[in-house]
Structure formats: structure tokens, C-alpha cells
Amino acid sequence: MNKDIFLSNSLGNKKEKFIPMDQKKIGMYVCGPTVYDDPHIGNARPLVIFDLLFKVLKCKYGNKSVIYVRNITDIDDKIIQSSKEKNISISELTLNITEKFHDDCKYLNCEIPTHEPKATENIELMVVMIQELIKNKFAYENQKHVYFKVKNFKDYGKLSNKNLDDLIAGSRVELSDKKENPEDFVLWKPSNDDEPSWDSPWGKGRPGWHLECSVMSKKYLGNTFDIHGGGRDLIFPHHENEIAQSVCANKTEKFANYWVHNNFITMSKEKMAKSQGNILKISDFKKKYNGQVLRLALISTHYSQPLDWNEKLMDECQRTLDKWYNCYVPVNKKILIQDNDLNPLYDDLNTPGFIAVLHKLYDKAKEGNQEEKEIFTTACKFIGLLGQSKEEWYDFKKQNLKLSENDILKKIDDRNKARDKKDYELADKIRNELLDKGILIEDKDGKTTWKIK
């Protein structure tokens, strides 16, 4: 497709045409999870959004031309704290949460990134980057700690539009008597005896969180690459610090050319966050909803807007997919999606616009022939929907029925008896009760059959 891709670039705050550095080797780095607690739907939004961007980039430039790197932070203060609270070892905790995270990715029908590096497997490279920063006079050691000297980097604050005075006045900086200046941030710190540690020229210790992403992106994508993504809450200080470290260690002009940030998920307009106590874990949805319902809900709002979460949204998405599955057909040949239909996705990942296209294609397919159904199914699959066969979709619903098959047959029997007695009020009540539980009954040729709604 010749059409250009446009993205909202947080660096400069405007929508820009995406021009890759090398069309055959497009690099995208997205900050992955810190594996200390069960993933929640706030974590799920970037997973789905950047999975979609991965698909759109591959569609335009070819499957082998896009390198998608998403890290796993498996060493961090939060992890140490959580392992103490849960009274399990750090390795047990991080392995367990990483496994849950991968299950959630599968549940949401997200593709596996090209590389998924773990922080603990790249500590040596982190030590090397700190040494470079010290050599380049952007970092200093004090009492086994190494700090980045923010004042020496003139572009600090460019991404988040902050200046140093605001930062200090906003007191979002961690105070320490070991720092030369309050805004300096840690690159390396010593570990207590009961905490994980690695050897370094500054003694046994561990890296700062921001450094991990600078090192892992460099390893797979080089000093400068195309797209860096993540949630909006990471812009400051995390992404600002990543830029400072990478540009100053690698002596380059730029770190990432396009910064793409997804907005928050809110609940009754309040930001969803662990600290607010209003989080919904992804695992909470698994029993009730097929992962595709959650995926559709997560892309129902444009990524740059806040997404307000409620049950109604999930019910709507469930109904939409129930309807769409009526037109699902297996597709065994290559079908190209029309350029016009893809337009919304190329235009800054306008997912609500593409969902409107899917509704239009569904209307055609509903009345149409096999080919129109294949076109509709292919377009849904492109954004990771209708990823299961019709049978799998209904099997999941069957498993989640609130009634057993015997209960259903008993209810139908009760209803028939009521009808025999001409008690239509009771008969209708039973019918509606079943409908509420997802069972639709039909009377035909004197027989009553049931199916899942």
C-alpha cells in the first residue's frame, strides 16, 4: 500500500508522517511490564495498541521488516518489596508473574514481539553504559551510587516539556545526600545483603530502572531507532531519563524519532492505578469474557484519549462480537483488505474509525455471498478479532453458561407445562429467565429447541 502512516508524536506534540530510517529494518521499542504483581487492564491497553501498530507497520513494510522489542523488568525496588510482602523468592515471583503476563498476552490475542529481553540478562551491558556516561562526564559516583548529572544534558525535559526548576519545585525528585543536585537520578545503587546484586566497578549492586530500557533498546535496535512506545505515565521521568542516558552515552543527536504514548484507563473518570486501589486484573475477566471482548473494548477509544471503563462497554463489545460471529467464515486464501478500508488505521491508529469500517463490512456480508463474508472475516482478523473459529467462540460461551444442560431442559419442560395450562405469564417469565442467562429458546413444529444467544 502506498499510503503513508501518520502517528501522534509526543516529541513535539503533533501528528506526523512516519518516515522510517530504513524501510527494511523498522525498530519499535515498547516498555514492558515490571513483573511484581498480576497484570491489570491498565497494562493491557499498551499491549493491544502496540500489537496493532506492529501489525499496521508489517502490513505496509512487510512482515520481516519490523523489529518489535518489548522488555521485561525483572529487577526493581517494587519487585524486592513485593517478594518480601508475599514471602516468596524474587525468582519465583518474577517467573510466576512473567508467566501470567504471557498468558494474558495470549488471552488478548497479541503477537509475540521479535525480542523480549529480560533486564537481569543484560546487566553487563548496563555497566558498560554507565562507564560511558562517566567517561563522557554525564555521570558521577558517590558512595557506591552512580548518578546521572541532569544539568550537563541541555535537552533534558524536551519530551515532557518540563524545565529543571519545575522539576525541583514539583518535588518529584528523590532526595538524597549522595546526589550533587536534587534532579539527578540513579544509574547504579548498592544492594542490601538479602537483595539481588551484580559485580560492578562501584561494588556489588543493581541498575536503576531507567537504564534498563536504554540498554535493551540499544542492544536490538541500535543507538537511534524509529518508534518508542509506552503508557503516558512513563513520559516523565522514565522516558525523559531514557533519552538523557542514551543520547549522552551513545553521543547521538536522537534516541527515538517517534514517541507514541497511549492514554490512561479511567474508572468513573479516575485514573486506574494500583495506588488508587481501583484496578481490575486481567485474570478477573477470564472466566466471564472471551479475550476478544476485552480486546475490542480496549480499542474502542482512540489510544490518545482516556478510556473510561464500565460493564456496559464490555456488554456492548460482547453483543458486537456475537453478531459478527454470525458472519464468520474460515478463510483459506489470501485476501487483501481495501486501501480505503485501512485508511483509519494508517491515520494515527484510528481504531474507532476502523471499527466503523468493520460494521459496514458486516452489513454487506450479512446479506452477501461467501466472498463478502471472507472479506469481513479477514478485516476482523487483521486487528486480532474473530481469532477463534465459530466453534471455539461458542464453546467458550457454553463453558460459561450459568446453567447446566439438564437445568435448561428442566426449565423448558416447566415452560411447556405452563403453556399447556395456558399460564402464558409464567411461560414468558421462564423464557426471559433463560434469555438473561444467555439461552435462546425457539418453538418450531411443536418442538422447543435451545441455543446459546
Ligand SMILES: [Zn+2]
Ligand atoms: Zn522503559
